[in-house]
Amino acid sequence: MRTSMLRSMEAVLRRGEISFSSSSSSSHLLRRSYASESTPERKVAVLGAAGGIGQPLSLLMKLNPLVSNLALYDIAGTPGVAADVSHVNTRSEVAGYMGDEQLEQALTGSDVVIIPAGVPRKPGMTRDDLFNINAGIVKGLCTAIAKYCPNALVNMISNPVNSTVPIAAEVFKKAGTYDETKLFGVTMLDVVRAKTFYAGKANVNVADVNVPVVGGHAGITILPLFSQATPKANNLSDEHIVALTKRTQDGGTEVVEAKAGKGSATLSMAYAGALFADACLKGLNGVPDVVECAFVQSSITELPFFASKVKLGKNGVEKVFDLGPLSDYEKQGLEKLLPELKSSIEKGIKFANAN
Structure with a gap:
């Protein structure tokens, strides 16, 4: 049985049928996708590829048939990760880069740069405790991005995202390369958690679930909009919604x-x-109607950055959607999160301009 399963998986990979789409319309992990012959050449760089997030992320990007060139970078350990991942029989060519002197080579020609670099949270550590270390790392990497691949889409994973995205924006502004449509704070984990927790409580198929999550990417700044969740669940009380919201906000601590x-x-x-x-x-390749939540520059609130649904296209962000109708509970949550998110954004801007 194990042998036949492996053979089936290999066949799927060869045909380019793995999809990572989280939308309800294409929710199956294995489905007909784009044949590699007709897919544009795309280089993806992972900065922090030897870390706890970077290693599994590198593997998942190797499995993505849309990637033709995968550049893995870290300050140490990358050659081993690259060698390991390169043995996976999928389309992309893999190269590992290590240290400051190889960062230019890793970044040059990149279409998408994913940044999971930094230190992880430890028990008792708040996202704010991560700030000084990760802020410095992000600033250095973004300085290099501005120099070597200024047109790349930048996916910021390094925490605290509420501050590291504004830091990146300030670095790019100083370099004269800032494009608000190409900088994203990755808040997708909040969406993934909200979908999973909602599906479990509502007793619906998680593959069919969609839940917008807005605000930021830390504690109470994470605001899942369960009133807009689909499919609609009539069996959830106000207490259920409060508990689901808190669990989504505290998912990292859990x-x-x-x-x-x-x-x-x-x-x-x-x-x-x-x-x-x-x-x-998918957006870069012209796939229509690609909509996900992300922390981006916007004017839908009084804050300069805010997570909401965005439409992705050939130049990055094509449209930032407004928040839509909110429940009274969600309106209260929005009111509570704004001061904290504002403080985090200002902290990032201050760090970027002071250092």
Whole structure:
């Protein structure tokens, strides 16, 4: 049985039938996708590829038939990760790069740059505790992106996203390369969690579920809009919605505690990062109606950055959607999150301009 399963998987990979789409209309993991012969050449760079998120993310990007060139970069350990991943029999060519002197080579020609670089959360550590270390790492990497692949779509995973995205924007502005349509904070893990938790409580097929998640990517700044969830669930009380909201907001802490201080949400984050990168690649390739949630520059609130649904296209963000109708509970959540998100954004901008 195991042999036949492996053969089936190999056949699927050869035909380019793996899809990472999270939309309800294409929710099956294995389905007819784009044959590699007709797919444009696309280079994806993963910065922080040897880390806890970077390694599984690199594997998932190797499985994506839309990727033709996969550049894996880290300060150490990348050659081994690249050698390991390169043995997977899929389309993309894999190269590993290590250290500052090879960063230019890793980035040059990239269409999408994914940044999971940085230190993970540890027990008792808030996202704010991560700030000084990860902010410096992000600033250095974005300086290089501005120099070597200024037109790439940048997918920011490094926490705290509420601050690292504004840092990246300031770095790009100083370099004269900033394009608001090409910078994304990856909040897809919040969406993945909201879908999973909602489906479990509503007793519906998770593959059919869609839940917009807006705001930011930390604690109360994460606001799942369960009032807009599909399919509609009539069996959820107000108490259920409050509990689902809190669990979505505290999802990262749940994993950190479950791993007893020996890790954070690396595997689910890698999956979510691969989903969002796949959406970006589809948009670049002209696939119509690619809509996902992301933390981007927008004017839908008084804040300069906010997570909401965005339409992805050949130049990145094509449209930022407004929040739509909110329940009273969601309106209260929005009011509570704005001051905290504003503070995080300002902290990022201040760091970028002071250092």
